[in-house]
Amino acid sequence: MNRTLKRVLGLAGSAVLGLAGAVTFASAAQAHHVEFEGTAVCVDESTWTVTWEATDWEGKPADIGAGFIESYSVNAGELTGDLAVPNAVLPEFGASPITGVQTLSTDETSATLTLNAAWPNGQKNTGSSTVSQPEGGCAEEPEEPEPSYEYGGFYECTSVYAWGENYSEDALAEFTFVSSDGEEISGTPEVGDWIDYTFFVQDFEAGLSVDILVDGELVDTITWEPNELCAYISVENDCDSLTFTLSSPEDGEDAYFEVWTNLTEDEWTFDLAPGESETIDIPGQEGLQVYYYIETQKDAITGEVRWTPCPPETPSESPSPKPELPKTGSSLTIMVSSAAALIVAAGVIFFLMRRRRAAQDW
Incomplete structure (x- = not known):
């Protein structure tokens, strides 16, 4: 393979967490993706819309050529506009985006758009973004504010990454990420902040998946898939x-x-x-x-x-083993350290017993 293509395959752009578009990477070449976000507004008490805007990814090398939308799907309602046109071409990042409008009934609490894109070099990518109904819903007198939020993530060879962000100060959603090997991270970020975490694959044979929960309800699962x-x-x-x-x-x-x-x-x-x-x-x-x-x-x-910082340790009344750090590879170091600690403890006990017996004989 020509090594000059490494940037074509490699530059993943800066997938900015603050964007409203949560791109889920689902192809082997994780760099190629569509940058897109949605803005929700109420039309009336029974209808709301999401205006989606999409471009090629930030930092894409100029020699790749423009990507295009092979197909799309929505969770509900109907998508109209340029994004719905077959083989719609993606503008360069920073240029005027192509748009599409998804129209939904207010019975639907969230809108999800999935874009299947391809590039002239043969690379393909599937990305999804979910936007909730406008804050407070579209009723004239909402009983109480509803959280407005967004979540997403992706996987690559060594890890699964998940994130969540709140948009409404009146109602903050709690995000919980739970991995299939038992690791759990949760938090309620303030508006303007976010929660994110990288879960590392510890056993390639067992694999890894991460559930995303919003206020305790499962909303998505990111499943790691291996590559040779x-x-x-x-x-x-x-x-x-x-x-x-x-x-x-x-x-x-x-x-x-x-x-x-x-x-x-x-x-x-x-x-x-x-x-x-x-x-x-x-x-x-x-x-x-x-x-x-x-x-x-x-x-x-x-x-x-x-890179995401490790979660703070939760203090407990009784001593407990320090959690193993997220990693890929062998746990031999921890096993050797534990064995050494046991040997030292046994030596101390033996020494104290000898001193006590000597004192009795005296």
Whole structure:
């Protein structure tokens, strides 16, 4: 594969969390995606609409060519406008977007638009965004304010990322993210803030999925799906940094790796033969997004890992083991540390018993 295409596959753009469009990445090439958002308004007591605006992704290399909408689907109502036209071409990011209007009954509390897009280089992506009814609903006298919110996420080789954001100060929704391996994060962000978390795949055989709940109700599930090249990369988060381990398996093939971030000019490139590996430590900081690109003779893949701080430990009345940090890889270090602690404790008990017996003999 021509390595000049690495930016075509690799630049994931800056998927800004503040955008109202929650893009769910569902293809192997995670960088290609549509930037889109929706604005909801009431038409009358029985009808409301969402105006969707869409462009190609931010930071897309100019040599890729314009993406286009192969197909779309809505959860309810009808979509009209340019977005509903077959093979609608996506404008460049920053240009005037193409639009579509989804019209729904007020019986529907949320509107979801799913766009299936493709690019001239063969890459495809499916993205979804969900917008709730306007604050307070469309009735003349709403009984109480309803939360207005948005949520979304995506997966890549090493992790599943989920986020949620509130838009109404009168009614804040609580977001809960629950992974299939038992990790749970919840919070109620203020307007202008958000809650997000990166769940790392700890067992490639078992896989990983993350449920998104809003006020205790399941609204979405993001399911991690493996790729053959996912065996070439693993990531560990120790709460202070992200450690990337790049390797070509013994039974693999020669591979080219590239890693870069959205916050610095640093860039790492490696050519690794089967059995070789390299490690990169990247300090964690707010807003950090790390992109990677892996290429072999047969295939190529790109992905984006977002650093999120570890959740604060919950104090308890009785001592309890410290939770294992999110990571991919072996738990051997924790096992060795636990064994060492037991040996030290046994030594202390033995020493105290010897002193007590000596005192009695005296």
